[in-house]
Amino acid sequence: MTTEALYLSPTAHLPYCRGCGHSLVVRQLSCALERLGLPPRSIALTTDIGCMGLADSLFPYVHTVHTTHGRSTAFATGMALADVIMDPQGLKPIVMIGDGGAMIGLLHLVHAAQLNIDITVLVHNNFMFGMTGGQHSALSPLNWVTATTPEGNWTPPIDLLGLLRSAHATFLARQFATSPELPGIIANAINSPGFSVVEIIELCTAYGTRWNQANGAALQEIIQRQGIPLGELETEMGRPTFRELYHHEIESPPKKRFQPAVPRINPPASLTKELRLVIAGTAGERVQSAAALLCRSALAAGLYSTQKNDNPVTQGSGFSLAEICLSPKPIDYTGMENPDVVLVVSKDGWKELQANGTIGACRDETLLVLDSEIDAIPQRGRVMRIPLRHKASPRRAALASIAAWLAKDPVLPVEAWDAVVALESVGRRGEFLAALEIGRQLAGGGPAL
Amino acid sequence: MLAEGALAAGCRFFAGYPITPASEIYEAMMRELPGRGGLAISAPDEISSLCYCVGASLRGLKTMTATSGPGWALMIETVQYALMTETPVVVALVQRLGPSTGGATQGAQGDVWLAEFSNSGGYTLPVFSPSNSAESFELAVHAFNWAEKLRTPVLLLSDKEVGMTTEVVDDDALQIPALVNRKMAMANAAYAPYAAEGPDGVPAFATVGGEIKATVTGSAHDTQGQLRKNSPEVVQGLKRLQAKIEAHADEMAMVRPDLDPDARCLLISYGVTARAARQAVSQLRSQGSRISFLQIQSLFPIPRKWLDWAVAGMDTVFVAEENLTGQYRTALTPYLSGKRVYGINRIGSPISPGEIAQTVRGELA
Numbered sequence: 185m186t187t188e189a190l191y192l193s194p195t196a197h198l199p200y201c202r203g204c205g206h207s208l209v210v211r212q213l214s215c216a217l218e219r220l221g222l223p224p225r226s227i228a229l230t231t232d233i234g235c236m237g238l239a240d241s242l243f244p245y246v247h248t249v250h251t252t253h254g255r256s257t258a259f260a261t262g263m264a265l266a267d268v269i270m271d272p273q274g275l276k277p278i279v280m281i282g283d284g285g286a287m288i289g290l291l292h293l294v295h296a297a298q299l300n301i302d303i304t305v306l307v308h309n310n311f312m313f314g315m316t317g318g319q320h321s322a323l324s325p326l327n328w329v330t331a332t333t334p335e336g337n338w339t340p341p342i343d344l345l346g347l348l349r350s351a352h353a354t355f356l357a358r359q360f361a362t363s364p365e366l367p368g369i370i371a372n373a374i375n376s377p378g379f380s381v382v383e384i385i386e387l388c389t390a391y392g393t394r395w396n397q398a399n400g401a402a403l404q405e406i407i408q409r410q411g412i413p414l415g416e417l418e419t420e421m422g423r424p425t426f427r428e429l430y431h432h433e434i435e436s437p438p439k440k441r442f443q444p445a446v447p448r449i450n451p452p453a454s455l456t457k458e459l460r461l462v463i464a465g466t467a468g469e470r471v472q473s474a475a476a477l478l479c480r481s482a483l484a485a486g487l488y489s490t491q492k493n494d495n496p497v498t499q500g501s502g503f504s505l506a507e508i509c510l511s512p513k514p515i516d517y518t519g520m521e522n523p524d525v526v527l528v529v530s531k532d533g534w535k536e537l538q539a540n541g542t543i544g545a546c547r548d549e550t551l552l553v554l555d556s557e558i559d560a561i562p563q564r565g566r567v568m569r570i571p572l573r574h575k576a577s578p579r580r581a582a583l584a585s586i587a588a589w590l591a592k593d594p595v596l597p598v599e600a601w602d603a604v605v606a607l608e609s610v611g612r613r614g615e616f617l618a619a620l621e622i623g624r625q626l627a628g629g630g631p632a633l
Numbered sequence: 634m635l636a637e638g639a640l641a642a643g644c645r646f647f648a649g650y651p652i653t654p655a656s657e658i659y660e661a662m663m664r665e666l667p668g669r670g671g672l673a674i675s676a677p678d679e680i681s682s683l684c685y686c687v688g689a690s691l692r693g694l695k696t697m698t699a700t701s702g703p704g705w706a707l708m709i710e711t712v713q714y715a716l717m718t719e720t721p722v723v724v725a726l727v728q729r730l731g732p733s734t735g736g737a738t739q740g741a742q743g744d745v746w747l748a749e750f751s752n753s754g755g756y757t758l759p760v761f762s763p764s765n766s767a768e769s770f771e772l773a774v775h776a777f778n779w780a781e782k783l784r785t786p787v788l789l790l791s792d793k794e795v796g797m798t799t800e801v802v803d804d805d806a807l808q809i810p811a812l813v814n815r816k817m818a819m820a821n822a823a824y825a826p827y828a829a830e831g832p833d834g835v836p837a838f839a840t841v842g843g844e845i846k847a848t849v850t851g852s853a854h855d856t857q858g859q860l861r862k863n864s865p866e867v868v869q870g871l872k873r874l875q876a877k878i879e880a881h882a883d884e885m886a887m888v889r890p891d892l893d894p895d896a897r898c899l900l901i902s903y904g905v906t907a908r909a910a911r912q913a914v915s916q917l918r919s920q921g922s923r924i925s926f927l928q929i930q931s932l933f934p935i936p937r938k939w940l941d942w943a944v945a946g947m948d949t950v951f952v953a954e955e956n957l958t959g960q961y962r963t964a965l966t967p968y969l970s971g972k973r974v975y976g977i978n979r980i981g982s983p984i985s986p987g988e989i990a991q992t993v994r995g996e997l998a
Contacts, residue, residue, distance in 0.1 A: 228841045240850070241859055247841045249691060250850035250860075252714050258681045262688020263841055266646055269672045270692065275842035292684070295677040434667055476799065483801050490800040497653075497737055516908040517986050518798055 190224045191217045196242045205361035205386020206236050216370035226274050232256040234282040235315050236308045254289030256281050260303045261296045268427050279305040283323035284313045297353035299426045300378040310388040318391025325406045329395040343412050355380030356417040378425040444607045446483045453485035455595040461525040462542050464505035464533030474582035475506030482510045485600040490518045503536035526552045529572050529581035534558045553585050570626040580619035587623025634766040636661035638773025639697050645671035646696040648685035653737040654793035655727040658699035679704035683711040690720050693840040699725035702744050712786050713752045714851040721780035728792040740793035742904050745960035748788050749933050757878045760933040762790040764907040767802045778813040784835050794905040818845045828856040833876035886936030889928040896923040902953040903929045906984050910953050913989035953977035953989050
């Protein structure tokens with residue numbers, strides 16, 4: 185088999201209209217591949233929707249992936265990303281896309297450029313949608329007559345390569361389909377490590393030349409008028425590729441912080457039935473992390489737990505709350521129809537619990553531990569009002585409130601807390617222990633229940 | 634846990650885009666995959682996320698993305714491509730309150746139809762729905778296995794309440810099936826990329842970049858992967874896409890039944906609402922009611938085998954789900970003929986055990 189036959193089949197019937205630039209491009213691509221001598225199985229010809237997408241069957245030995253409209257670049261990027269961790273590596277996706285596809289899939293081109301992922305994109309720019317009947321595209325020149333701009337196009341064409349340059353593409357070129365330089369440019373693009381694009385200027389002979397006075401000379405003039413350069417453009421060539429950066433990152437992985445496993449302690453928790461607890465305060469004041477610590481302590485003491493957090497969509501402002509179930513058995517429903525314990529450490533938290541119905545759902549036996557700044561009086565429940573924010577600080581109030589509750593109702597052994605807090609860093613450990621101690625003291629000195 | 638399950642299933646590629654309440658999966662995969670020989674990437678939108686996954690799967694990897702309703706809406710073009718090209722991929726769809734942007738931090742089970750009925754032609758997309766963290770792990774492994782075995786996209790339909798609740802899981806109690814990998818094309822044999830054994834077979838897979846030439850297309854094609862309009866071979870291929878799923882429907886069926894042999898009333902639920910339903914059943918039984926319960930884990934294909942078994946002898950069927958119009962109840966109704974069928978529905982907050990028990994008592998009184 186000759187190298188020529190490895191790519192475009194010499195006997196292939198090209199399915200394009202007479203004079204269409206696409207026929208030239210498939211020949212030029214084949215010529216470029218022959219020059220490079222790449223094994224056909226190292227290439228994934230990834231075609232978009234449009235006439236150029238018919239190229240698949242013309243290349244019988246390379247892998248072909250015919251995709252959806254505009255997404256060819258994204259599928260090719262996925263293949264190239266996966267290739268980074270394959271053994272053996274070395275797949276080269278080559279995308280064939282039109283000017284229409286390049287616009288609907290612009291984001292995929294931009295991201296591929298930004299990643300500097302190793303794919304080559306051939307943009308077949310014939311200024312319009314040919315396959316669907318000659319509608320105008322985002323790359324149609326001014327005054328270009330199409331099925332959808334019968335009086336001539338009046339929106340200026342985008343400079344695709346200029347756009348991709350700003351996304352840090354490392355190889356960009358533009359040339360006419362008729363240019364003898366094109367195979368060399370395509371070969372350089374494929375050979376260039378990282379992301380490369382060749383915008384190929386051509387004419388749709390079904391519609392473009394029918395409705396516009398367009399020939400080779402007119403094409404030159406159109407490009408000149410747009411002020412966009414031809415040939416290989418200046419880029420950030422040499423910028424590291426995704427493949428290089430990824431392997432560098434993997435070889436020097438950052439130190440990851442895993443939560444250490446929770447040890448089992450003795451004695452186990454004395455809880456015999458499910459307990460439902462809500463803790464609420466202000467975002468950024470460690471309400472949810474205090475709740476998580478409680479759940480870890482419960483785990484240490486042999487309990488099952490669930491924790492559901494809630495906060496406004498803004499994350500860092502307004503209320504913050506956690507709903508917790510603790511149980512000696514696996515937990516089904518995690519809602520708070522009848523909370524047993526409600527801990528409220530700020531006015532934000534109180535407001536939310538009133539709004540979401542938690543306060544209304546309290547029963548006479550519900551224990552409410554409230555910060556002294558909350559002066560509202562709940563209709564039902566046993567209330568313990570203590571100066572958590574004042575004594576423990578707002579950021580420790582949540583943890584202190586848990587300690588205050590447990591001092592009154594010791595369902596978890598102190599050893600469980602000690603075991604979990606011992607897993608924290610020295611600085612945090614001190615802070616946690618101080619908060620817990622303040623809570624216990626406040627519970628002891630608080631008003632009678 | 635869903636992410637952990639994916640990793641245990643052999644997922645080596647993840648592409649994601651931030652969206653509440655699915656970002657936890659995205660972050661976990663970004664953190665965990667690189668150290669485990671995989672690759673995770675931040676995509677610029679959900680369309681790219683799924684395209685990257687499909688591309689990576691074509692290159693030979695097990696892949697997943699995770700999103701919520703608004704992101705899934707953008708992925709529907711690409712999931713059809715995966716279906717048509719017979720490319721294995723798993724999508725975790727963590728539901729939130731819709732329509733549109735809806736309530737990002739509000740749970741819901743409103744995407745059942747959007748998940749299942751998302752393709753032109755009405756092909757069955759396998760959908761698994763976990764109700765807790767342990768099931769999230771287990772069903773993730775099943776989802777990957779079926780995606781590989783049948784070369785098809787598979788959905789994990791979770792929701793905010795299941796996906797964002799931290800809970801204790803007993804590792805030792807997890808039921809993890811053996812891993813399945815897609816059947817590979819053999820070298821040195823005549824290979825047609827879309828030829829399968831029988832009308833419900835699954836073609837062998839040729840890796841893009843491998844020794845055997847891969848031909849992939851989302852357009853109507855013959856067994857060689859060549860563009861054809863509506864030749865008998867094309868139509869046969871399209872029928873096979875559905876037949877291969879239906880042929881394995883019984884094998885795919887997963888339920889957690891809790892039947893009372895003397896009950897005349899069956900409660901059906903799935904996902905987060907199954908948790909409340911289970912508790913409601915305990916309440917009702919403790920008050921003397923005879924009631925059976927069926928939690929469905931494999932929503933689609935509808936597990937007819939177990940459904941027929943569970944409804945036999947029942948007069949009344951309740952279906953509890955956190956959406957307005959009873960989406961799954963509507964899907965089940967054709968198989969519940971002769972029964973009185975009631976929906977227990979709510980939006981805006983999870984359905985409580987009390988609400989379920991009250992409705993059941995009210996209707997049975």
